[in-house]
Amino acid sequence: MLAGRRVIEAQNITVHYGGGSIRRTAKVTALEDVSLSVEAGACHGLVGESGSGKSTLGRVLLGLTAPNRGRVAIAGFDPARLARRQRPAFCRSVQCVFQDSGTVLNPRLSVGRSVREGLDIQRCGTRADRDAAVAALFERVGLSQTLLERFPHQLSGGQRQRVNIARALSVSPKVLVADEPLSALDVSVQAQILDLLHGIQRESGLTIVLITHDLKVAQEICDTVTVLEAGRTVEHGRADDVFANPKHSTTRRLINSLPTPKFA
Amino acid sequence: MFAPMAEPLLTVAGLSVSFDLADRTIEAVRGVHLTLEAGEILGIVGESGSGKSTFAKSIVRLHGPPFTRSRAIIGGSIRLATDDSGVELVGASRETMRNVRARQIATVPQDALSGLNPLIPIGRQIAEALRAAGMPADRRRVLALLEEVQLRNAGRRIGAFPHQLSGGERQRVIIAMAFARAPRLLIADEPTTALDVTVQAQILMLIERLRERHGTAVLFITHDLDVVASLADRTAVFYAGELIELSPTRDLFLHPRHPYTQALLASRPGVANGKRLMGTAPDLAAAAPGCAFAPRCPHAAPRCEASPPPVFHKNGFARCWRVAA
Numbered sequence: 001m002l003a004g005r006r007v008i009e010a011q012n013i014t015v016h017y018g019g020g021s022i023r024r025t026a027k028v029t030a031l032e033d034v035s036l037s038v039e040a041g042a043c044h045g046l047v048g049e050s051g052s053g054k055s056t057l058g059r060v061l062l063g064l065t066a067p068n069r070g071r072v073a074i075a076g077f078d079p080a081r082l083a084r085r086q087r088p089a090f091c092r093s094v095q096c097v098f099q100d101s102g103t104v105l106n107p108r109l110s111v112g113r114s115v116r117e118g119l120d121i122q123r124c125g126t127r128a129d130r131d132a133a134v135a136a137l138f139e140r141v142g143l144s145q146t147l148l149e150r151f152p153h154q155l156s157g158g159q160r161q162r163v164n165i166a167r168a169l170s171v172s173p174k175v176l177v178a179d180e181p182l183s184a185l186d187v188s189v190q191a192q193i194l195d196l197l198h199g200i201q202r203e204s205g206l207t208i209v210l211i212t213h214d215l216k217v218a219q220e221i222c223d224t225v226t227v228l229e230a231g232r233t234v235e236h237g238r239a240d241d242v243f244a245n246p247k248h249s250t251t252r253r254l255i256n257s258l259p260t261p262k263f264a
Numbered sequence: 265m266f267a268p269m270a271e272p273l274l275t276v277a278g279l280s281v282s283f284d285l286a287d288r289t290i291e292a293v294r295g296v297h298l299t300l301e302a303g304e305i306l307g308i309v310g311e312s313g314s315g316k317s318t319f320a321k322s323i324v325r326l327h328g329p330p331f332t333r334s335r336a337i338i339g340g341s342i343r344l345a346t347d348d349s350g351v352e353l354v355g356a357s358r359e360t361m362r363n364v365r366a367r368q369i370a371t372v373p374q375d376a377l378s379g380l381n382p383l384i385p386i387g388r389q390i391a392e393a394l395r396a397a398g399m400p401a402d403r404r405r406v407l408a409l410l411e412e413v414q415l416r417n418a419g420r421r422i423g424a425f426p427h428q429l430s431g432g433e434r435q436r437v438i439i440a441m442a443f444a445r446a447p448r449l450l451i452a453d454e455p456t457t458a459l460d461v462t463v464q465a466q467i468l469m470l471i472e473r474l475r476e477r478h479g480t481a482v483l484f485i486t487h488d489l490d491v492v493a494s495l496a497d498r499t500a501v502f503y504a505g506e507l508i509e510l511s512p513t514r515d516l517f518l519h520p521r522h523p524y525t526q527a528l529l530a531s532r533p534g535v536a537n538g539k540r541l542m543g544t545a546p547d548l549a550a551a552a553p554g555c556a557f558a559p560r561c562p563h564a565a566p567r568c569e570a571s572p573p574p575v576f577h578k579n580g581f582a583r584c585w586r587v588a589a
Contacts, residue, residue, distance in 0.1 A: 049460040050431075156544065157312070186311040186487050188541040191531035195540065213460055216490075216533040257461040259468070259494035263514035 007175060007207045008038040008061065013070035015056050015231075030056040031067070032231045038224070040174075043201055043208040045222035045239060047215060047254070052228040054211045058179050061209060062096050075174040092122060095168035099180035101160035105152040111163045112138070112148030118170045137166040141196060158189035165196065172204075179211040194221055215254055219243050227251045271345045272299035273448055273481050274323070278340035279354075281315075281322045285334055288549040292318040294505040296340075302448065303475055305482040307496030307513065309489060309528070311545050315505035316485050320451045323353060323483075324369050325361050344368060344449070366396035370442035370480075372471075374454035376434030380426040386410075386437045387422035390444055397445035409440040413470055432463035439470050446478040453485045468495055489532055493517050498580070501525050504546050504556035511580030521582035524557045555585070 013034045019027030031053045038044040046054040059065035060072060063079025072079055075093035082090055098104050105114050112134055119130040138145055141162040152160055161181060168176055178197070182190040198221050201208050212218050218225055219239060226236040227250060234248040246252045281293040293315045300306050310316045318336075321327045327336045342353040346368065351360060365371075373379045381389060387406050394401035403422070410418035413436040426434055435455060442450055452471060456464040468491065474480050484496060492499050492513065499516045501509040501524065509522040520526045527541040543560045552558070558568040568585055576587045 049462060158544070187489060187533075188311055188528060188531045189544075190533065191540045192542070194533060214533070215461065220533045254461055257465040259465070259488075259490045261490075261493035261513075261517060262495070263493070263517070 005040045006037050007040040007075055008036060008044075008209070009073045010034070010036040010057075010061065011071050013057065013060055013067045013072065015053075015060060015065060015067050029231050031060070033070075034226075034228070034231070034233050035070075036226060036233075036236075038207060038209065040207055041201070041205045042223040043198075043210060043221050045218035045225040046209065046211045046228060047213065047218050047225055048228035048250075049213065049254070051230070053231040054213075054228050055179055056231075057228070058096075058177050058209065058211045061175075062094060062177050063090070088122060091118075092171045093174045095171065095173040095176050097161070097164045097168050097176065097178040097181045099183050101157055101164050101184065102152060104164060105160060105167075107152055110149045110151055111155065111160075114152075115163060115167045115170055118167060122171055124171075133170065134166075137170055140169070140200075141166045142192070156189075158185050158193065161185060161189075161193055162196070165193070165200075169200065169206075173206070175207045175209065177209045177211070180213070181210075182212070182214070182217060190217070197221065215243070215258060227254070271350065273302040273304075273345050274300040275343040275345075276323075276341070277343075279319070279322065279342060280339040281318050281327075282337045283334045284337065290548045291551060292505050292548060293322065294551075296507045298500060298507060298510060300449070300481050300483065302345075303479045303481055304498065305472075305475060305484060305496045307492035307499040308483060308485045308502060309487060309492055309499060310502030311487065311528075313545050313548065314502040315548075316502045317453055318505075319502065320453055320483055320485050323449075324365055324371055324451060325353070326371070346448075366393075367398070367445055368447055369449045369451060370445060370447040372435070372438050372442065372450065372452040372455040374457050376431065376438050377426060379438050380434060382426055385423045385425055386429070390437070390440055393441040393444045399444070409443055410437070412443055413437070413440045414466070415440070432459050432467065435459065435463075435467055436470070439467070439474065442480075443474060443478075447480055450474060450480050450482045451485075452482060454487070455484075456491065457486065457488070464491070471495070489517075489529060501528070505548055506556060506583065508557070508584070509580070509582040511582075515580060521576070521587045522557075522584050523561050523563050523586065525582075527560075527562075555583075 013031050015031040017028045017030055018025035034057060046057055048054045056065060060067050061074055063082060066080045077086060077090045115137055116130050116134045119133060124130060135145060138148065143159060143162050147155065182193055185193065197208060200206055210222060222239040225239045225242050227234050229250045234250045235242055242251060246255055276296055276298050279293055279296040283290045283292060296319060308316045322338055323342055338354050340354060344351050344353055390406045390409055391401035394405060407418055407422060410422060415421060415433060415436050456467050459467065471482060475482060486492060496513045498510065499513045500507055503524050509525050516525065520529055531541045546556055554569040554571055555573045558564040563586055573583050573585045575581050575583050
């Protein structure tokens with residue numbers, strides 16, 4: 001790990017939803033004064049229960065939700081204030097993988113085509129170069145070349161999630177934001193995808209922000225974690241420390257809720 | 265725990281379930297034998313497509329139209345012990361199945377939204393469950409059930425619609441419907457998969473309480489091995505439509521016999537240097553003559569692919585040549 005070089009720096013992020021002046025919806029505070037910094041090449045976990053704000057924080061990092069207050073710097077960009085001409089470069093640097101592997105892929109494109117699309121848009125090399133790159137990406141994420149021409153509905157959830165990872169990696173990003181990438185998958189497939197993400201992080205120095213409600217997953221691959229509750233950071237630090245000596249009652253409650261064997 | 269009755273609550277013998285698709289037949293469950301005692305919690309684990317849900321649904325016959333596109337062909341026998349002699353569920357009339365579902369066997373689906381009618385307030389749906397089981401269904405009883413499952417502000421929310429509740433709260437309502445009829449058997453199909461760990465812990469506690477209060481046996485289907493370890497008396501492992509190992513939970517976790525069970529346990533997050541399960545589950549349409557796990561098995565020998573493995577019995581069973589040797 002390249003200690004010290006921070007690739008993500010988020011300061012005092014506050015996000016409100018609702019509270020519109022026309023349709024007087026109730027104002028909900030999704031994030032309140034949350035700060036985050038992640039070193040290059042690290043895997044950082046955002047953990048917490050549903051509604052704790054972890055996905056909102058992921059969306060802020062990706063520039064999909066603009067914070068009401070606070071500033072984000074991610075791979076040298078401010079995702080809330082991107083100039084139009086910066087966007088292609090931002091998309092090359094910051095990529096995402098979501099939980100629902102089915103709905104994020106275009107059902108009318110073969111999965112090989114979906115993976116190539118990012119390269120097409122970014123005009124990387126010739127068409128032949130891009131096809132070769134897609135084949136190499138399939139290889140890298142452990143997908144058979146015979147699947148290139150298949151459509152999303154013809155693949156299993158685990159295979160589709162590999163396609164999504166291949167698509168995200170196609171532009172060689174600096175940061176990958178993965179929002180519950182394992183939740184819909186079997187344990188055995190989870191293990192394979194975890195090993196895949198971990199391997200990629202190690203060999204290419206990718207920085208990963210892993211959003212998960214599964215503490216065991218966070219414990220396994222994260223270097224550092226932030227525990228969120230009701231939109232606030234309750235604890236953050238090195239993953240080993242946080243899980244071995246949880247300081248905040250929320251973290252302890254999450255750890256104590258993990259099922260323990262009857263026969264222990 | 266409850267003393268075993270003379271006859272097990274549920275006796276499944278040679279159960280097979282297949283689906284006829286346009287171009288091929290899928291054998292989703294093949295030759296499953298097992299028994300379930302009254303008040304027992306049996307965990308059922310396996311990967312997607314292993315047949316664990318199909319197995320459970322065949323007990324209450326929740327597949328075939330209108331639940332799935334193609335008809336399910338069920339062979340073998342599923343006997344449910346009742347007060348008078350018992351009932352055979354395979355081939356039972358719709359009337360019998362309706363009665364069994366209303367009084368004897370409750371189900372908790374993964375997605376509680378699909379188990380609740382979106383157009384009817386939750387209180388009325390619980391009242392409906394009570395009436396179907398032939399019990400009086402007044403407001404006081406419904407409220408008592410909602411309080412039993414610890415729905416917060418039950419009094420104010422008795423008239424709420426399913427979409428106004430959180431996922432955990434909806435699951436509580438479904439469990440209240442199970443409590444309503446004090447069933448002999450509860451089939452819980454991944455009931456906590458979509459929930460936070462803290463809510464999961466509370467839902468698991470409710471299921472245990474249902475067992476304590478009413479002596480309800482539970483078939484608990486999940487792919488989360490840690491949940492099974494925390495809850496089940498015995499655990500069954502499904503692979504490619506077959507029941508490949510069944511043991512007391514402690515034995516299964518401490519001394520897994522089948523190589524597939526060993527690999528599955530090693531794949532859990534947090535298991536350091538586990539020999540991870542590689543590859544993917546086989547296509548159910550193309551059944552191999554030998555052991556279905558042989559192509560992924562680190563110990564596969566020629567005989568494994570040639571003929572089906574014998575079943576090894578001792579305090580449970582494993583379907584493997586190596587274990588038998």
